[in-house]
Amino acid sequence: MKFEFDEDQQFIRNDARRFLVDRCPMDEVRQHLDSDPGVVSPLWREICELGWLGAAIPEAYGGLGMGYLELCVLAEELGRVVAPVPFSSSIYLAAEAILQYGSEEQKQRYLPGLASGELIGTLAWCDGGEKTVVLENAAITGAKRPVAAGTLADILVVSAVTPEDGQVLVLVDLAEAAGTSGKCVQREALKSADPSVRNAQLTFDACPAQILGNGGEGSGALCGLLDRAAVLLAFEQIGGADRCLELAVDYVKERKTFGRAVGSYQAVKHKLAKMYAHNELARSNAYYGAWALASGSEELPIAASAARISATECFEFAAREGLHLHGGMGYTWEVDCHLYLKRSRDLALRLGGLRQWKEKLVSAALAATSSPATTPTWLANS
Numbered sequence: 001m002k003f004e005f006d007e008d009q010q011f012i013r014n015d016a017r018r019f020l021v022d023r024c025p026m027d028e029v030r031q032h033l034d035s036d037p038g039v040v041s042p043l044w045r046e047i048c049e050l051g052w053l054g055a056a057i058p059e060a061y062g063g064l065g066m067g068y069l070e071l072c073v074l075a076e077e078l079g080r081v082v083a084p085v086p087f088s089s090s091i092y093l094a095a096e097a098i099l100q101y102g103s104e105e106q107k108q109r110y111l112p113g114l115a116s117g118e119l120i121g122t123l124a125w126c127d128g129g130e131k132t133v134v135l136e137n138a139a140i141t142g143a144k145r146p147v148a149a150g151t152l153a154d155i156l157v158v159s160a161v162t163p164e165d166g167q168v169l170v171l172v173d174l175a176e177a178a179g180t181s182g183k184c185v186q187r188e189a190l191k192s193a194d195p196s197v198r199n200a201q202l203t204f205d206a207c208p209a210q211i212l213g214n215g216g217e218g219s220g221a222l223c224g225l226l227d228r229a230a231v232l233l234a235f236e237q238i239g240g241a242d243r244c245l246e247l248a249v250d251y252v253k254e255r256k257t258f259g260r261a262v263g264s265y266q267a268v269k270h271k272l273a274k275m276y277a278h279n280e281l282a283r284s285n286a287y288y289g290a291w292a293l294a295s296g297s298e299e300l301p302i303a304a305s306a307a308r309i310s311a312t313e314c315f316e317f318a319a320r321e322g323l324h325l326h327g328g329m330g331y332t333w334e335v336d337c338h339l340y341l342k343r344s345r346d347l348a349l350r351l352g353g354l355r356q357w358k359e360k361l362v363s364a365a366l367a368a369t370s371s372p373a374t375t376p377t378w379l380a381n382s
Helices: 007-023 026-033 042-050 068-080 087-101 104-116 174-181 219-254 266-295 300-325 327-331 337-350 354-368
Strands: 121-124 134-136 139-147 155-161 167-173 185-189 200-208
Touching: 007 042, 007 068, 026 337, 068 087, 068 219, 068 266, 087 104, 087 121, 087 155, 087 167, 087 219, 121 139, 134 155, 139 155, 167 174, 167 200, 167 219, 174 185, 174 200, 219 266, 219 300, 219 337, 266 300, 300 327, 300 337, 300 354, 327 337
Parallel strands: 121 155
Antiparallel strands: 134 139, 139 200, 155 167, 185 200
C-alpha cells in the first residue's frame, strides 16, 4: 500500500499551486467577503477553464476521468488559499451524488454541466431546526439551512422524507422549477463565519423534484455521500492548516522582542512543533481516506471518519494558534490569519460536527470487527 502521490499527481499539485498563488491572492479573498452573495468569484471561471471540476468525473459525462487521488491533490491546494469558490459544494457533493446514485439519464443531463462549470450544484441536507423537507407527489415542501453555495446553485441535491418516513435524495433543477411553478423556492442569504461560502436558507413550497436514481439506497446514500465528501474536505482542511503553519513560522522568524526573534523562544517552538505534529497525523489519516475512496474499499466509513476528525481538529488548532503567534496583529483585517480561522470554523460544521463523526467512527469500527472477514488488518492487530 503506497501512501504517496505519484509523479503525475505531484506535477498537478505544483501546477495548481503556481496558478492559485498567482490568481487567488488574499486581497481577492477579502474583496469576495463583502461582495454580492449572489455573484460567483471570477476565479471560478478560470478554474472551470482548467478542467479541474471534471477531474474525477468520467470522460463519458464530460469530465477528465483522472480519479479521486488527483481530486484530493486539487482540494489541498484550494484549501491552502481558502479559495472563495463553490468547488466542494458542486463537485464533492452535488456531482458525486449524481455520479454515485443518479440514473443514467440524470448523469447524462447534469454531469457535463457540472464538469464544465456551466452549472453550480450543492447538497441541502441539514434541517437546522427548520421544517423537515417532505417529498409528496413529486414535489418537496420544507426548508434547509445552512446550505453552502445556496445563493449560487443552479441544481440541488436535497435529502427529504417520504410520507412513509423513508429517506431519499431528490434532485431539484432550480431553473426548471422556476419556469414551471414560479416562486416555489426562496433563497435567503445567511450570515456565517465565512461569508465566501455563500450559505443560505432554502425554503421549498411544492417545488418539483425528481428522486435521485431509483431511491432504493435510502439513508445509506446520504451517509455514503458524506463519507466521500469528508475525505476530500479533509485535504482542503490540511491544505489550510499547512499554510497556517507556514505563515506562523515566517512571522516568528521575522518578529523580534528584546533583541531576539520570537521564534527562538522555547514555548513558541513547542507550539509550532505541536502544530506540525497535528498536521502530519491528519495527513496520514487523509491518505488512508484517499486510498479507501479511490479503491472503493469497504473501509471507507472508518477511513473517512478518521480523516474528518483528524483534519477538523488540526485545522482548528493551526488556525487558532497561528493567529495567537501573530500577537495583536493576528486579529487585524490586513493579516491573513482570520481568513483561515473563518474557513476552519465553517468546514468544521459543513458535514456535521465532530461529535457526530466520532460516534460514526466508533460504530463503523465495531461493525467492522463483528466478522474476521471484514476487520481491517491494522484494526485486528491493534
